[in-house]
Amino acid sequence: MGRVSGKKAFITGGAQGLGACFARMLADEGAKVFITDVNGDGAEATAAEINEKHPGAAGAARHDVTSRDEWKTALEAAAGAMGGVDTLINNAGIGTFGSIETETEENWRRTQAIDVDSIFMGTQLAMPYLKDSQPGSIINISSVAGMIADGNMIAYNTAKAAVWMMSKSIALHCARSGYDIRSNSVHPVFTRTPIIDPLIALGGGGDEGEKRLVQQIPWKRLAEPEDVGYCVLYLASDESRYITASEFKIDGGITAQ
Numbered sequence: 001m002g003r004v005s006g007k008k009a010f011i012t013g014g015a016q017g018l019g020a021c022f023a024r025m026l027a028d029e030g031a032k033v034f035i036t037d038v039n040g041d042g043a044e045a046t047a048a049e050i051n052e053k054h055p056g057a058a059g060a061a062r063h064d065v066t067s068r069d070e071w072k073t074a075l076e077a078a079a080g081a082m083g084g085v086d087t088l089i090n091n092a093g094i095g096t097f098g099s100i101e102t103e104t105e106e107n108w109r110r111t112q113a114i115d116v117d118s119i120f121m122g123t124q125l126a127m128p129y130l131k132d133s134q135p136g137s138i139i140n141i142s143s144v145a146g147m148i149a150d151g152n153m154i155a156y157n158t159a160k161a162a163v164w165m166m167s168k169s170i171a172l173h174c175a176r177s178g179y180d181i182r183s184n185s186v187h188p189v190f191t192r193t194p195i196i197d198p199l200i201a202l203g204g205g206g207d208e209g210e211k212r213l214v215q216q217i218p219w220k221r222l223a224e225p226e227d228v229g230y231c232v233l234y235l236a237s238d239e240s241r242y243i244t245a246s247e248f249k250i251d252g253g254i255t256a257q
């Protein structure tokens with residue numbers, strides 16, 4: 001028996017990076033996973049890789065998280081493929097740069113649409129499925145950037161702070177409604193995925209760029225996707241059955257400073 005045997009997890013943004021890692025780790029511990037991404041081929045590739053190791057464990061679909069219709073279709077397909085959805089991992093996201101003086105309204109709205117509005121919309125649409133398959137777990141991937149600010153990340157800071165508080169509101173609603181559905185947020189620091197390539201480039205690229213970036217982290221190294229994955233695995237498992245409305249920092253100590 002794996003730590004999440006019998007669980008049915010819907011994972012957004014699973015074509016690469018953290019989402020793909022979560023899918024692999026959950027499948028390795030016995031879960032069924034349904035991987036979605038606006039990059040449909042990438043989502044299919046992650047699922048195919050998992051199915052080679054665990055035949056029939058993974059499904060996939062192209063899904064833009066900003067589209068209500070695509071959420072409906074993807075959730076229906078996932079519930080059909082897995083026999084329900086009890087774990088929702090809202091992971092898809094983009095990182096964007098801009099200050100109060102340089103940020104454009106277009107980039108601001110795009111960041112909020114992908115990083116925040118999609119989680120409100122998708123979780124609302126997923127609620128009937130989660131209620132049908134209790135106990136359930138909603139895992140929202142925020143960031144340390146939702147807790148500590150940068151002068152040139154106004155849209156991202158704001159989006160990730162919103163995800164933090166939205167996770168708590170969902171948790172309180174579920175608890176007060178008597179649903180056995182938990183909701184928590186995960187806050188990684190810089191983690192080795194393609195999303196941090198522009199940050200490494202800012203520091204000169206390559207090893208030197210990475211070295212400069214990690215200077216801000218007391219642990220002085222990047223997080224690896226699995227470091228975040230172990231937290232997600234815990235939150236998806238019944239080991240976290242009493243944990244709701246909480247935030248989990250995978251941050252090498254950066255928010256303590």
Ligand SMILES: NC(=O)c1ccc[n+]([C@@H]2O[C@H](COP(=O)([O-])OP(=O)(O)OC[C@H]3O[C@@H](n4cnc5c(N)ncnc54)[C@H](O)[C@@H]3O)[C@@H](O)[C@H]2O)c1
Nearest residue numbers: 013015017018038064065092093143188190191193194195
């Ligand atoms: N890597 C880090 O340093 C780090 C740190 C903190 C938080 N995060 C968060 O973790 C999550 C995953 O990021 P990652 O590091 O794996 O980045 P990534 O860029 O490697 O992966 C993000 C995935 O989301 C998908 N995506 C983007 N827009 C989408 C949309 N509209 N609909 C569906 N899918 C979409 C992309 O195609 C991509 O596959 C994001 O929410 C990110 O903000 C990452």
